[in-house]
């Protein structure tokens with residue numbers, strides 16, 4: 709069983725890079741865990757993937773809770789991190805704490821991830837005091853799509869310093885790791901060197917302590933992927949071939965054969 713402490717220790721530059729992938733259902737989570745991935749993120753990217761929304765904004769707390777429970781039921785070894793969807797934290801402190809805690813208590817997650825901002829520094833401190841491990845997330849934070857779009861963040865000196873400072877304050881507040889999304893590799897390297905917790909990059913270059921991608925992109929299931937994602941398979945084509953083969957076999961009468969009846 710991977711613990712938050714195991715992940716925290718991988719901030720050392722000599723340690724093996726942390727591998728993290730999203731999963732949103734039991735079958736995929738089992739495959740991801742069998743492959744030896746360290747951390748499974750039940751990301752709110754479930755919104756643009758399995759749930760068919762056009763951003764992560766409509767994703768609800770109950771959707772994340774139900775998906776997290778499915779992933780937790782299917783896994784023993786990987787650290788399961790549940791992502792807090794838009795407006796499930798930040799509106800009111802006690803509601804934020806309760807939402808995070810329920811993902812551990814009821815859904816079986818091991819930790820929570822929160823898209824970070826000024827408003828999540830104190831919240832992180834409070835959650836950690838209560839025994840709720842927090843993964844921070846800076847740089848491109850897709851829940852701010854209306855404000856930022858999906859552009860690379862931290863390209864100017866002032867914005868880079870702001871992101872660096874935000875990551876540092878969350879580390880000081882007790883976060884056990886921080887996701888750096890779509891920032892220049894030089895900024896990710898600077899943050900990684902400055903923090904004593906691991907950085908996990910997505911579109912943030914090779915110098916982070918670990919990497920994360922959306923599983924649909926890795927499998928080749930997504931119709932569209934961000935520029936920094938890489939396909940390691942072609943599941944969309946394989947699924948399509950299998951479904952067409954089934955359709956043809958039924959249409960031609962080849963399936964089911966009479967001996968199966």
Ligand code: KIV
Nearest residue numbers: 730751752753887920
């Ligand atoms: O929701 C998600 O999948 C994420 C990762 C891209 C880090 O937040």
